[in-house]
Amino acid sequence: MHFVHEVPRSRVVFGVGSRLGLGAELTRLGLTRPLLVSASSSKAGQEMSDLLRPLLVGHFDEVAMHVPVDVAARAVHAAHVAAADSVVAVGGGSAIGTAKAIAKDTHLPILAVPTTYAGSEMTPIWGLTDNRRKTTGRDPHVLPRVVIYDPELTVSLPPALTAASGMNALAHLAEGLYAPQVSPLAALTAHEGIRALAVGLPKAVAEPADINARTEVNYGAWLAGWTLGTTGMGIHHKICHTLGGTYDLPHAPSHSAVIPYALAVNAHAAPRAMAAVEAAFRAAGRDIDHAAGALWDLRREIGATQSLSALGFPAQEIDAAADIVVQSRPVNPRPVDHACARAVLAASCTGDRPAAFLP
Incomplete structure (x- = not known):
């Protein structure tokens, strides 16, 4: 170790x-x-x-x-x-x-x-x-x-913003699990953060005034921020920074649109991270098949942003955006070339449920 x-x-x-x-x-x-x-x-x-x-x-x-x-x-x-x-x-x-x-x-x-x-x-x-x-x-x-x-x-966060911001937090936790700097403590923290958000988000979206649900989500968000701060970022965050900086897309909804596909593209290169995500969702009592699908299912349940197309990102910009992502040289389990970045962006545009692995 x-x-x-x-x-x-x-x-x-x-x-x-x-x-x-x-x-x-x-x-x-x-x-x-x-x-x-x-x-x-x-x-x-x-x-x-x-x-x-x-x-x-x-x-x-x-x-x-x-x-x-x-x-x-x-x-x-x-x-x-x-x-x-x-x-x-x-x-x-x-x-x-x-x-x-x-x-x-x-x-x-x-x-x-x-x-x-x-x-x-x-x-x-x-x-x-x-x-x-x-x-x-x-x-x-x-x-x-x-x-x-x-x-x-x-408590005053509208359901749509609650959902998008919660998916943002989940992205920090999931990507932290395959960051090069991940430590045993960071992995445990990410597991607990995913569990807390998977439990709390559906309740907080359905009943915004439920202070217990809000507390659970806030707890998960704290762990998410801590995980991000002590590990690092991969292809997912670099894509979202490109979408925000170059195309002025809103930050949290972009995270929601992209994260299932970032996990799917890394599934073969980071099997331990995928297993950890799956274990956290199961600890929350959720019936899942694989990591990317678990995030997609939760996203749909809470009504978070489903695709980049819904945010107004034009499909004809996929290749240009992929080039910018590659130029940023993200540290990622699967090497990020144009085809890799393009696959995530294209899947994020359509918003379909991903398979366990995105080639």
């Missing part, structure tokens, strides 16, 4: 009502001048603004998908002008990604309060989009110092 297991430093506060302790977390770190980053339409952002009003030195609300570099530059400028000593990010992956852009440049600590299941809050991974290309990297300065998970903040 050979592995390297590196655990980035991050404090997690989890539970119903935990958001109310945000001020105490700032005090614990000796921080007195936070800049709030949240979308202008975010009710959770407004609540956190009211909670921190005596301390806040500003509110950056120009949040955009995939963090365009011009938005990032304005966010960094806002932090400098306000003389902030920290960044409080409230929202989904776009808000947290914007906060990471600030931290990448300024090294200010981030306190994250996620309101979706995106998982970015648990990773040292940043992403910026420039000239229709999304670039990602790792930097310990962008890993939030504190992450507060309060399931009450996800």
Whole structure:
């Protein structure tokens, strides 16, 4: 047995009502001048603004998908002008990604309060989009110092967004199982995260106010973010970054459309990972035949995005997108050439149930 297991430093506060302790977390770190980053339409952002009003030195609300570099530059400028000593990010992956852009440049600590299941809050991974290309990297300065998970903040998520964001989390877990950096602990964490999401997502979609279901999904999403942050990304994430950066497709629905086929294309090259995914779904009490099919069946049950065509991705762009994916040189169990990337994109466009292996 050979592995390297590196655990980035991050404090997690989890539970119903935990958001109310945000001020105490700032005090614990000796921080007195936070800049709030949240979308202008975010009710959770407004609540956190009211909670921190005596301390806040500003509110950056120009949040955009995939963090365009011009938005990032304005966010960094806002932090400098306000003389902030920290960044409080409230929202989904776009808000947290914007906060990471600030931290990448300024090294200010981030306190994250996620309101979706995106998982970015648990990773040292940043992403910026420039000239229709999304670039990602790792930097310990962008890993939030504190992450507060309060399931009450996800109750207002519409079923469609709950489903898509949950599939996003499942993609982190499934792909983490075949990442080169996967360790025994990461594999156990991924198994538990898949189990929790497979149990909780159907309930949270059917009954959005079910706080127990929301807690189960939030728990799975935390494990998903942790898995992504400690392992790595393969063909699935590189495809989704291409779809977002070049074609401006929404992030979570793209994950939903692609992940069953990314697993199928890797099935022969990563049999242990596929067996682990299957075991997690069976532990959730689900009747499955193979890993890719299990994800497809859950996706259909919860009404998550079924295909890239449904998101407006034109089939005539498959070859161009495949070329971009290959140029990014993803680390993946099956070597990623044009045919491999094209197979995943083509299958994702149609959305049909995959066989266990995608040639």
